[in-house]
Amino acid sequence: MNWLQVILTVVTIGSIFSVVTLALNLQYARGGMINFGVVAYFAAGAYIYAIFTHPAPEGLDQYIIGLDWPWWAGFIAAGIASLLFAVLTGWPTLRLRGEYLAVTTFAFAEVLYSFLLNERRIGNGAVGLSNIERPIRDWGTIDEKYIFAIVAVALMFLTAWIFRKLLNSPYGRALDAIRDDEGAAQAIGKSAKRMRLQVFLLSAIPIGFAGALYAMYMTLVSPRLFTAEVSFIVWIALVLGGERTIWGAMAGTFGLILLEEVITSLPFESVSAAQNAAAMNHVVTGLLFIAVLRWQPFEWISKKLEKK
Numbered sequence: 382m383n384w385l386q387v388i389l390t391v392v393t394i395g396s397i398f399s400v401v402t403l404a405l406n407l408q409y410a411r412g413g414m415i416n417f418g419v420v421a422y423f424a425a426g427a428y429i430y431a432i433f434t435h436p437a438p439e440g441l442d443q444y445i446i447g448l449d450w451p452w453w454a455g456f457i458a459a460g461i462a463s464l465l466f467a468v469l470t471g472w473p474t475l476r477l478r479g480e481y482l483a484v485t486t487f488a489f490a491e492v493l494y495s496f497l498l499n500e501r502r503i504g505n506g507a508v509g510l511s512n513i514e515r516p517i518r519d520w521g522t523i524d525e526k527y528i529f530a531i532v533a534v535a536l537m538f539l540t541a542w543i544f545r546k547l548l549n550s551p552y553g554r555a556l557d558a559i560r561d562d563e564g565a566a567q568a569i570g571k572s573a574k575r576m577r578l579q580v581f582l583l584s585a586i587p588i589g590f591a592g593a594l595y596a597m598y599m600t601l602v603s604p605r606l607f608t609a610e611v612s613f614i615v616w617i618a619l620v621l622g623g624e625r626t627i628w629g630a631m632a633g634t635f636g637l638i639l640l641e642e643v644i645t646s647l648p649f650e651s652v653s654a655a656q657n658a659a660a661m662n663h664v665v666t667g668l669l670f671i672a673v674l675r676w677q678p679f680e681w682i683s684k685k686l687e688k689k
Contacts, residue, residue, distance in 0.1 A: 509603025
């Protein structure tokens with residue numbers, strides 16, 4: 382096993398997914414919104430980045446739009462696309478609460494997945510778009526994988542810093558008041574509906590950026606990369622790390638990604654052994670999930686870090 386490659390993959394993928402977990406933490410732990418369709422905003426950012434930076438179709442390509450714009454334009458467009466998708470889905474879904482909101486957001490994600498899978502004119506359907514544009518392919522003596530790890534970590538910490546500033550501001554305390562006692566908050570003039578929509582829209586922007594970075598890293602966008610499993614991974618990471626804590630959201634994500642990456646990187650002599658290991662991955666994740674719910678070590682550590 383190449384431990385250096387495993388560590389770099391965990392750092393890069395863990396940082397990208399941590400951005401999504403941080404956004405979900407803002408929505409759920411502070412805004413009280415159960416979003417089971419968070420993968421949809423992640424996919425929106427990735428696909429828009431691919432469409433904006435991909436060349437025009439040729440040959441056997443079935444997609445009809447490839448703008449061939451520079452990477453920075455695609456990156457900005459990814460955040461805007463995720464925001465616009467949040468505007469489109471937020472208006473009908475945020476009228477609901479609890480499990481109704483969860484089911485509706487999950488339904489929106491499944492609709493987008495089905496659309497991307499079957500509408501070949503958008504992103505080649507199930508085949509997807511490959512050879513996604515990367516900012517610079519030649520970094521001289523520095524390997525590109527180190528650059529991606531640094532950029533992913535920088536995006537994660539920038540998102541965490543912005544969210545921390547927001548939550549420590551009067552606006553964040555107003556959010557806490559609405560979550561703890563909505564009636565009392567509304568009695569003093571705080572609009573729960575408006576603030577929840579603002580949080581929903583704000584948190585979608587970094588998810589779009591994370592989707593664009595994920596597309597760059599994978600050099601591929603395809604529906605199989607944006608299934609409901611992504612939403613479940615982010616939710617499990619959030620529960621592992623403990624809600625309402627910035628450090629916990631990141632710790633839970635890195636712990637889960639590390640576990641999955643180590644298991645998938647183990648050498649196997651046969652296909653059946655690899656399939657058994659993949660099945661055991663889910664078993665181990667489930668046992669870890671139960672253990673963390675029982676003892677909550679990540680949450681205890683993250684609360685200590687938050688106090689410093």
